[in-house]
Amino acid sequence: MRALRLGTRGSALALAQSQRVADAVQAATGREVELVTVLTAGDQSSVPVHRLGVGVFVSALRDALAAQEIDFAVHSYKDLPTAGHPGLHIAAVPQREDPRDALVARDGRTLAELPPGATVGTGALRRIAQLHALGLQLAVTPIRGNVDSRLGRVLGPEADLDAVVLARAGLARLGRTDVITETLDPMLMLPAPAQGALAVECRIDDPDLVELLAVLDHAPTRAAVIAERAMLATLEAGCSAPVAGFAELAEGDDGEEIYLRGAVISPDGARDLRLSRTGTPADAAEIGKALAADLLDLGADSILGPHNDAGARTQQFGSTE
Numbered sequence: 001m002r003a004l005r006l007g008t009r010g011s012a013l014a015l016a017q018s019q020r021v022a023d024a025v026q027a028a029t030g031r032e033v034e035l036v037t038v039l040t041a042g043d044q045s046s047v048p049v050h051r052l053g054v055g056v057f058v059s060a061l062r063d064a065l066a067a068q069e070i071d072f073a074v075h076s077y078k079d080l081p082t083a084g085h086p087g088l089h090i091a092a093v094p095q096r097e098d099p100r101d102a103l104v105a106r107d108g109r110t111l112a113e114l115p116p117g118a119t120v121g122t123g124a125l126r127r128i129a130q131l132h133a134l135g136l137q138l139a140v141t142p143i144r145g146n147v148d149s150r151l152g153r154v155l156g157p158e159a160d161l162d163a164v165v166l167a168r169a170g171l172a173r174l175g176r177t178d179v180i181t182e183t184l185d186p187m188l189m190l191p192a193p194a195q196g197a198l199a200v201e202c203r204i205d206d207p208d209l210v211e212l213l214a215v216l217d218h219a220p221t222r223a224a225v226i227a228e229r230a231m232l233a234t235l236e237a238g239c240s241a242p243v244a245g246f247a248e249l250a251e252g253d254d255g256e257e258i259y260l261r262g263a264v265i266s267p268d269g270a271r272d273l274r275l276s277r278t279g280t281p282a283d284a285a286e287i288g289k290a291l292a293a294d295l296l297d298l299g300a301d302s303i304l305g306p307h308n309d310a311g312a313r314t315q316q317f318g319s320t321e
């Protein structure tokens with residue numbers, strides 16, 4: 001049987017997570033998997049990424065899938081638009097990495113040890129908003145770029161910041177958790193919906209592959225991600241809006257329970273809406289929608305209003321990873 005072609009972007013992070021999925025498929029099914037690097041508009045163009053938008057990375061892989069140049073693709077789930085894609089199917093959501101955000105600071109410092117005026121770099125509006133909401137007088141500085149260049153702003157010879165905040169999962173996949181000085185408690189920094197999770201996508205009209213890839217699916221992760229993203233979709237907010245969502249599954253008195261927390265925070269941190277809901281994993285989507293409705297009742301719309309036009313958002317806060 002011929003090797004399965006796994007399409008991936010060429011960044012270090014994309015290659016690392018695609019290789020892990022390739023190894024898992026090979027181990028579980030015995031099928032050979034080869035990585036096919038797909039050049040995306042974001043990788044090819046010299047136009048700054050923030051002018052192209054995050055979607056350019058996902059759409060090149062999806063185009064390659066539709067054109068049958070690859071058999072399946074691996075995406076960072078949090079970068080996927082909430083609207084589904086016709087003809088494609090998320091065949092597996094593997095067990096997620098630690099979804100929390102991480103601080104990488106000079107001199108081994110934690111957030112609480114950073115002095116007023118300390119410079120903290122991050123590109124995500126959700127992180128900028130939550131850093132401001134802490135009230136620590138941090139000088140939050142917008143930054144972009146891949147994981148290495150972001151770390152270089154703190155650790156490199158040309159370091160110009162006191163700290164950066166980034167997803168722990170990205171560092172874990174690159175084998176760089178050694179640089180983390182604090183893994184941020186979700187009480188301080190609620191992660192992005194689906195952070196740390198991957199989406200393994202193939203064509204719906206490839207039922208053998210749909211079935212084969214299902215061995216990688218991790219039901220608790222899928223339920224958590226469904227709840228988090230149902231909330232995001234109902235808020236009509238994208239991956240770079242100041243929206244956080246984090247679902248945890250635990251054994252309750254009446255069987256398995258899902259506990260979803262959500263937050264909508266104004267970029268200056270002045271308005272900080274946080275709520276939670278619990279329910280059964282089978283109702284994950286309903287819980288997410290209900291939590292979004294609760295947040296909208298509290299006025300989330302007036303916070304999101306200026307930021308929920310996708311074009312304007314990605315122009316400011318595009319990402320290269």
Ligand SMILES: NCc1[nH]cc(CCC(=O)O)c1CC(=O)O
Pocket residue numbers: 076077078079165166167168169170194195196197319320321
């Ligand atoms: N927005 C960029 C992005 N998309 C996926 C990850 C890696 C972590 C993950 O898979 O959630 C990152 C880096 C980051 O947020 O620091």
